Amino acid sequence: YLELIKPVFADGAGESAAAETRAVAGWALDQILVMLHPFMPFITEELWSKQGDRADYPLITAKWPEPEAEVDPAAKAEIDWLIALTSAVRAAKNELGIAPGAKLAAYCSAPSALGRKVVEENAAAIERLARLTPVHFAEAPAGAAMQIGAGEDAFIIPLEGVIDVDAEKARLAKAMEASQKEFGSLNGRLNNANFVERAKPEAVEKARADAAFHAAEIDRLRAALARLG
16 A cells, blocks of 8 residues: 555645545554554554644554445455566566566466456556566567466566576576475485484474475476476
């Protein structure tokens, strides 16, 4: 929500829109402070006292929020889709070593009704948060690319000129091979009853944690390789 309202203040959307957005955000933050107060009394009380103009009474006496909101399923679906797209792009960039701020084009040849609506109505937010510009509802050009998903929609993002695909594949394969080797070694130790029964408990726990890390790393690297085709 905070990310989506930033342009209202930064881009001069008008005093009326800014005032309404400020009031809604302030109200939401108030409710958050009230609910956090039992767990973080001092810091929430301090923040409450700095939260703009209000009646002069301590947070501890504020009324507990009542669940009155009527959830708009359509609006929730749109926001969930936008979050999924942004998260997928950021994860893919991280996996492939692409700079977070790099702007990429995206292609979706058969968008869902939801996907098309969100893209058309939130192009500026998608450019700012997901760094996708533009998004084409058309077939992707031939060449190296990665695929990401949001809801029912699959997007193809060309990588020509963005990264050296062959070099990236080699790097990922080498890293996966190293993790597979390490995981095999750790798994062998953990399947050895002598090690589990005789080693110090902290050593066994560390081996389990390391094995879990490498298993997750193997999955991550395999997914990154799959993105590159």
